[in-house]
Amino acid sequence: MNLRKAVLALSSRSTIHQTRSRRGCRLFSSLVLADRLQGLDRPTVWHEFSPLAAQHQAINLGQGYPEEDPPAFVQNAMHAAVYQRNANQYARSAAHMPLAHVLADDYNSKLQRTDIVAETHIATAVGCTHALYCALMGLIQARDEVILLEPAFDIYSSQVQMAGGKAVYVPLRPSSDASGASDYFQLDLEEFERAITPQTKAFILNTPHNPTGKIFSQTELEGIAEIVRKHPRITVIADEVYEYLVFDKTKEPHVPMASLLWDQTLTLSSAGKTFSCTGWKVGWAVGPPHLVQAVTAVQQWVTFSAPTVNQDAIAQALVQARQPYQGLPSYYDYLADDYHQKQQLLVEALQAAGMTPIVPAGGFFIMADTSAIEFPYPSMEKTPAMPVTPMPRDWALSRWMTQTVGVTAIPPSAFYSPENVPLAQNLLRFAYCKNAETLQEAHRRFAAYFQNQ
């Protein structure tokens, strides 16, 4: 069960629920809001930490968005879409054709196929979050189960609930291997297989993985594919938004699940992380027509179509990104190199604080082991997003670090179900999709505090 629901269950036994003045609670129970929102209308970890960081003028390495603007060629693409390309009216509902064509080409290349066709194998959406929502709404109904690997981006379990489904959690377990995130966070394939029941309808696979930075290897994916193939009812929903943030393409490349299990995989991705435009919200789903149709059938009623100018701009950007950029063979190579340097800055900063970073193979987050940090704990403090007491150690540490050290991270317990929250207690998630100056300032603050202790 998702942490948030546990929080709600706990708090309903606490005095908070009995303080009738919480307008939201009283109105929730008086049936203004639909049941599907039960527990989902509460403040979240995001509602807590962004304002807290601002209040304390902390360096915010919490929510994952870049500080910089998109590259000029991407901004120019939006300009062209608005002024020159007649892209201001309703898009074709399933996907704006210029973008669908570019994606069909890109995925035929990536997956070494020739049969991906713009009209039937591509759906676009308002970011990957929305593509996932549409996929789940199209595939999941009451009693269907969806397997999620923990720690899991918090949106997954909420969307599963809204679709009427039940989330089944399989934890990535820490191994004693210290050589990096992919080896540190292990999936036990037997545990995964035991989680499958006749009700299992989908499995969300996020690779490169948020928050751990693990990249699932060819071997791991073959193991997963072999199991899933025995269950034709299951669709693998592959969230691959960090696919280009990969730091050692030889040793740990991004391997698309669809290259191993095409017929049962819906591959999702988006432009926001790749082009530093998280606010443009252009996402997509690619796969066999019967799976893509689940997305398009929902999308046409949820939004009718995704914004045209945004889609058109990304269609142009995806083509230009293949060109040499800043001395590197393509923009994608530049991006990976830039983020690798940022990662190294953050690794040093975390070490200066006495934390042990679990070095990621991809993405733009690092999980750091915080066992060595002493701070006032346990804490009986409560917040609207975390009314459980005692507060989980990582949540309390993250608050203390914001207030006392001046750097904000996200407590990974926000990404675990209640049973598995203990797995998070000695971890914090830091984002490095930030300017070098920001990361260096974080380093200074860590050094200033921890090297004085």
Next chain:
Amino acid sequence: MNLRKAVVALSSRTTTRYSSRLFSSFLADRLHGLDRPTVWHEFSPLAAQHQAINLGQGFPDGDPPSFVQDAMHAAVFHKSANQYARSAAHMPLAQVLADEYNTKLKRTDIAAETHIATAVGCTHALYCALTGLIQAGDEVILLEPAFDIYSSQVQMAGGKAVYVPLRPSGKEGASQYFQLDLDEFERAITPRTKAFILNTPHNPTGKIFSQTELEGIAAVVQKHPRITILADEVYEHLVFDKAKEPHIPIASLLWDQTLTLSSAGKTFSCTGWKVGWAVGPPHLVQAVTAVQQWVTFSAPTPNQDAIAQALVQARQPYAGFASYYDYLADDYHQKQQLLVAALQSAGMTPIVPAGGFFIMADTSAIDFPFPTKETTPAMPATPMPRDWALSRWMTQTVGVTAIPPSAFYSPNNVPLAQNLLRFAYCKNAETLQEAQRRFAAYFQKQ
């Protein structure tokens, strides 16, 4: 029951449809009947195939005005509005909307942080509102003819649509012609009624609900605190006689039970930018924001930022008018007059709208080959409804495309549509004049 569901019920008896077989095993129940081709899937390609003048789907021919395009440029290049927006609403847009609605509704209490939600167009705002408010067992009242998205979204939210038809009165002008019987409306309310969607100015009729009508509706709804009115007001600025038939927001009569929805697309000729919003008391706005944060997390930032700028500039004098809104209404009024003339030259009787950008025209006088046993993926019922058949024939033979209003009626009420067609006039003067030429060329020879 919605026409589409009747279509599915009929076609489920034909076994060879691959998607039908997969549907029954694969897609979630909430999509039942909703994964079929729609009227839009049929008529846009048909118009293109026959190079017809497409007066079907409601989007403008032209680009947004340059001040609106410039606002997007500023958002992307100068205002760094490129990263995730605040989930409930991008604050610059929320602040402008709070000001606007305080003015429109003569209030002072609408606050950006609590009374405003933005979404990816009004369609999405409505989806979030219904998903936040409606569950299995809840009923939602829709007035027919109803924009087809409403009933589909109600179904997806697990609710049941209850239809109340606007009935023809024979009087002049769309607002008078299409009448709502308040007793019939009240009888449609049950203990399960949770919402009522009120679209004014109305698509497809062009009716604007009057102060009297809205007071009557408000008096009825006030007796039922469980009911929320979802007021879809996207055509609010496309109003042609502000003195005789102004747009009246129902929130000015029933604030506590109304969620007012609107968007930028029709107003600024940017239907592809998809910036919509919901305004109302916090407990209703929260239904939208609670859903939105999981559906998309936030609406696109540069789009929201651009519209925030555009809404402010639109208050300024424009093209010789007191504001851009005045220019817009005048421009559309002229387009409407061109289309009225064109329809008359085809022997049709336009039911002249008070607002919006569609005209319903009476087609009783047109002779064409009917009934037809033809079926299409979006209309497999036989015989094909007269308006649907007429619209296909008109595309293929006359070279002008309209939308058959039976797409907007439940099966019981499809007959109300048989002598009507919906034409859009959100098009250039040249396009509308070409439609007239084609009508004259065909019908004045007959």
